[in-house]
Amino acid sequence: MSSTAAPDLAISAPSRRGRLRAAWPWIAMLLIALILPWLFRDYAHGRDNGFMTAMFSQMGMMVIFALSYNMLMGEAGLLSFCHAVFFGFGGYCVAHFLNAATVVAPLELLPLAGGICGGALALVFGAMATKQRTMAFAMITFGIGELAVTAAIMFKHFFGGESGITTDRQNAWSLFGVNYAHGLQVYYLIIAWTLIAALGMYYLRGTPLGRMANACRDNYERAQFVGYDPRMVRFLQFALSGVFAGIAGGLYCITYEIVTYDAVNAPLSGNALLMAFIGGVGSFAGPVIGAILITALQSGLSLMSNSWLVYVGLLFIAMVTFAPTGITGILRAHGPIARAGRLRALTIPYLRLLVPCLLVLLGFVFLVEMLSFATIGAAEGKTLDLFGVVPDVHAATPWLATLAGTAIGIVWLRLEARRFLVVWDALMTGLAPTALR
């Protein structure tokens, strides 16, 4: 008995050292974020790498956005398709604050103003949407999202119609006397706000509201019996997540100095879902990882291929089908094995799995790119170059070879996956009970 009681105590009251150990990946991440732009700086010419800084800035605001989405999806079990509406509205509001004759707040605090505006709009829409849960909620939010986009394109006075609202961040004054002429200065502002927003959302998870959101997600009837109104919990959670989305939108406006209907559009709402889900909705780290990964994929892949949406869509479908707990879920599944110190036993099976995986991936990429080139790319006068191979899309041989390669890869992968599962199950059952806990 005593052996099981001790760890329980440790969980209920973590020591200072335990807390520090839990926090070190976050501290390391923050430090990396702080020095990252300097690693890509062109010291010979004394210039920052603009593309990289822009991408890291985008990552920062997407981390806030994905985390705020997870307040709905992960913590309250609400599948929203209108999250970009609050993001974009925050952005529009900040653009108007910046364009006003007197800017009411310093630039550093404008994202907060965007957050308040986003939260206010979330109060309005949340009052309608949170009457329902699950599927009906998803459909209503989908409708709200479409409503917002259509309105943003239609009305010129607030949304600027199709061309959007342009602004200049240097209209505002600064608390610290920084002029924000460089992307790097904005980047550090984004990092600061990402930290503040992430801490805020982490804190909210532990509050009674956050706990009740979890309870209503898992069993809303029981939550009702305890005396809470699940609708009220959903409503408050929805409004709060709108605040954080608005903060991210404010940062978006400050970074790009233009807000168009793209900022409220359905693809951005879908992106929030992709980021949170692929990262893993079950943990706080999941959306962060998802946001960084998806933003990197979008920036990197969209440069390389026009068909990047297919790859992201396929990654998403694969995750939904085979790993619904996301990347963090996969990592967490290794926990018991790692605690038992048997992780090394998985190296060879993973390597064996990697080979057919790469084959299938390569075959699929070839297929998509060749197909895409045959109909779109060739007309645009591009040349097809796949990892140094230049296939002739009008001949039969490359197609047959690709199809055969993919088919072999799939069969091989299935066989390997079966073997892998055997090893995995053996490892899991072979563990000592204490390690499994």
Next chain:
Amino acid sequence: MQLLLNTLLSGLVYGMLLFMLASGLTLIFSMMGVLNFAHASIYMLGAYFAYTVSKYVDFWAALILAPLACGLIGAAIEVWGLRRCHVNGHIAELLFTFGLVFIFQRAVMMVWGTLTVPYQVPASLDFPLFRLYGQNFPAYRAFMLLISVGMLLAIWLLLKKTRIGLIIQAALTHPNMVSALGHDVPRVFTIVFAGGCMLAGLAGVIGGNYFSTDSGMADAMGPIVFVVVVFGGLGSLAGCFVASIFLGIVQTAAVMVNGSAANLFGALGFPLNIPIGGNDLLGEILTIPVARVAPLLPYVLMILMLFFRPRGLMGTRES
């Protein structure tokens, strides 16, 4: 009068097309609890298939083959995709179809290109059927109406008068009981999903050449169909029908109305002195003609409906 009649007829055609899409969506949803996000993508695929078939054979072959192909795709999605996800709950199934949207979207571009394809009304149906107050009524519109009414009758007969319809209806509410009675419920699910996709494909075949066949047609149609389903009430086929016709007529009629809210206030004796276009957002909303806000109307109606009657027109369940 002539305007009214013409509007009503076009609205009816559009409404029936909406119903063809929404009925499949609502059947799938009420039976399997799956909200099929890819439904409009299947509609788009139906139009593209019909274009290809009518290019090589003719329109009448497309009318049969394209919905069948869409039904097969639907069956494949159900058997190889949704069943795997089913263990993880309905949300996982929804997310699966959500991922399919991206893939279909890009796949259509990869196969047929990014431009609008010249999918046209067949020559044998491209003539004015009759003249109505000096305006031609195209035969193709009558044909669309015929097909959709035929489809409506077929669904109704299938659900109410046949054995499989009886089982489907029973499986809607009591899947476990139906399963216990020895019926293969998963197969019924596959049939319903394939059937819904077939209807969407059929809508694509007859809608693709009436509107236009391009890679944006799924994005244009999807949200409206969702609105129809929510407006009519989740899980209600009758509500879905009423909502389709109502929204179809409202959207068509709105384009004809040139007045604005400010005009209405003026007519009621409270003239607002706002220039057309307004000086701010409120002024703009008040003075914008109804014809220009037509795309917005379905969503506004949906939100109004949810505000006053959260379960929709004839919905059977709250959530």
